[in-house]
Structures are given as C-alpha cells and as structure tokens.
Amino acid sequence: MALYTMKELLRDAEKRRYGVGFFNAVNMEMVRAYIRAAEECASPIIIGTAESLLIYGDFDWLSPVMLDAARRAKVPVAVHMDHSYSFEVLMKALRSGYGSIMFDGTRLPSHEDNVRVSADIVRIAHAMGAGLECEIGSVGGLRDAEGREDQTAYTDPDEAAEFAERTGCDFLAVSIGTQHGVYKATPKLDIPRLKQIAAKVDVPLVLHGGSGLSDDDFRNTVAGGIRKVNVYTDMLLAAKKAIAENPDAIYTDLNLLAENAMKDACAAKLKLFGSEGKA
Ligand SMILES: [Zn+2]
Numbered sequence: 001m002a003l004y005t006m007k008e009l010l011r012d013a014e015k016r017r018y019g020v021g022f023f024n025a026v027n028m029e030m031v032r033a034y035i036r037a038a039e040e041c042a043s044p045i046i047i048g049t050a051e052s053l054l055i056y057g058d059f060d061w062l063s064p065v066m067l068d069a070a071r072r073a074k075v076p077v078a079v080h081m082d083h084s085y086s087f088e089v090l091m092k093a094l095r096s097g098y099g100s101i102m103f104d105g106t107r108l109p110s111h112e113d114n115v116r117v118s119a120d121i122v123r124i125a126h127a128m129g130a131g132l133e134c135e136i137g138s139v140g141g142l143r144d145a146e147g148r149e150d151q152t153a154y155t156d157p158d159e160a161a162e163f164a165e166r167t168g169c170d171f172l173a174v175s176i177g178t179q180h181g182v183y184k185a186t187p188k189l190d191i192p193r194l195k196q197i198a199a200k201v202d203v204p205l206v207l208h209g210g211s212g213l214s215d216d217d218f219r220n221t222v223a224g225g226i227r228k229v230n231v232y233t234d235m236l237l238a239a240k241k242a243i244a245e246n247p248d249a250i251y252t253d254l255n256l257l258a259e260n261a262m263k264d265a266c267a268a269k270l271k272l273f274g275s276e277g278k279a
Pocket of ligand 1: 083139180208209230
C-alpha cells in the first residue's frame with residue numbers, strides 16, 4: 001500500500017467517528033508488532049518515534065524500517081514524529097518522508113511563544129506537504145534533558161480555539177486529565193471539558209498519556225471527539241510481562257515473545273478505539 005499521512009487517516013476517523021491509535025517504536029520488533037496488530041484488525045494505524053526515544057532507536061536506522069514497513073503493510077499506515085522540541089529533529093523527519101510531526105511548545109516560556117513558534121513550523125510543514133500536531137495546555141509526566149518533569153495544566157477550550165486558529169495547526173493535543181508514563185493515582189478525565197474543546201476546535205483532537213486508562217475512558221474520549229490516541233507505556237509493560245514470564249528463554253526468543261505480547265496489546269487497543277474493520 002502507498003504510504004498514508006496522519007491527515008488522511010484522521011479525516012476518515014472524523015467522518016466515521018472513531019479513534020486511530022498511535023504507537024511509538026524504537027526497534028523492528030515494535031514496528032512489526034503494531035503493523036501485525038493493524039493487519040489482524042483490518043485497522044488503520046499510526047506509528048512513529050519521539051525526540052526523547054532516539055537514544056533507544058537511532059533516527060537514521062529506525063526511520064527507513066518504519067517507512068518501508070508502512071509502505072508494505074496491507075492496511076493504511078502513517079508515520080509520525082511525536083513530541084519534538086528541536087528544529088533539527090523536526091526538519092529531519094520532514095526530509096525523511098514522515099507525513100506529520102509534532103512540535104511540543106509547552107515548555108516555551110509563554111503561550112505567545114508557543115503560538116509564534118508553532119505557526120512558523122506549520123508553514124514549513126505545509127510547504128513540505130506534511131501536517132503539524134501541536135499541544136495546548138500541558139500533559140504532564142515527560143522529563144526534559146535536565147530531568148525536570150512537565151507539570152499538568154488542563155486545556156482551556158477558548159484558548160485551544162484561539163491557538164488552533166492563530167497557528168493553523170492540523171491536529172491539537174489537549175490536556176483533560178491524562179498523564180504520560182505510569183499513573184500514580186487513578187486518572188479522572190474531564191469529559192465535559194473535552195466536549196467543549198471539540199465544539200470550538202475544528203482540527204482533530206489528540207489524547208496523549210493513553211496508557212493506564214480504563215476501557216470506558218477510551219470509549220468516552222473517542223465519543224467526546226478524540227481522533228488520535230497515543231499509547232506507548234502499555235506496550236512496554238506488555239513486553240516486560242512476557243519477558244518476565246520466560247526467564248530461561250534465549251534473547252532471540254525473548255524478542256519474539258515481546259513482539260507477540262505487544263501485538264496482542266496493540267490489537268486490543270485498536271478494537272477499543274473503534275478502528276477495527278475501518279482499513
Ligand atoms: Zn505525549
């Protein structure tokens with residue numbers, strides 16, 4: 001199949017009201033797990049990596065694997081660059097053929113800085129035929145290069161509408177009570193807030209921090225207007241469990257066990273998001 005873009009996948013998701021899963025990969029086994037899951041479910045899927053993950057899976061090694069696997073898949077697959085802060089990484093992703101990138105401006109000193117820089121990157125992404133995801137409010141839990149953890153700030157619906165309008169971004173990540181990584185307490189999602197944002201913002205909305213949410217959380221957020229759901233930590237936990245259960249397996253078998261566990265975990269999410277059979 002031809003390489004799809006996130007824009008194309010989310011346009012259909014918007015039309016038929018389901019969520020598309022986004023899964024980060026750092027190696028071939030993860031890429032293969034996700035694509036096998038999508039093919040098994042006849043579901044579209046988005047795969048990619050993020051700036052903070054490049055230490056595990058080098059950009060120049062991983063990108064050709066993802067792009068090639070996406071082209072050869074039997075279902076529509078888009079390749080996306082998640083959370084990036086540096087201009088260099090974003091430009092590299094665009095040059096390599098990623099159909100979309102995420103510029104995370106939430107660490108900039110002010111809202112105005114986030115608007116200004118995001119708007120500049122939108123122009124570059126569009127000029128190269130790609131889409132840009134931005135974030136407004138802040139989904140906490142990630143750490144910067146100095147180890148400082150991002151704090152959570154809920155997205156204000158009016159601010160989100162103003163941000164989308166002024167930047168011209170294609171997809172908007174919102175903060176409604178999720179967090180990156182493993183939850184320390186049961187997350188409480190603000191679905192009324194999500195619905196207010198969805199009513200005011202025209203571009204597809206993105207949910208970060210999907211790992212650890214309940215099945216109902218996913219159903220409610222997709223029903224509330226989320227069109228892209230990011231899940232990463234749950235995939236790592238599925239692999240960890242498979243490895244822990246097989247202490248005597250040799251390395252090559254551990255790779256396959258981890259891949260199969262991630263494939264099953266990924267397929268379960270795709271079904272939950274409502275994208276099964278939508279390929
Ligand atoms: Zn995120």
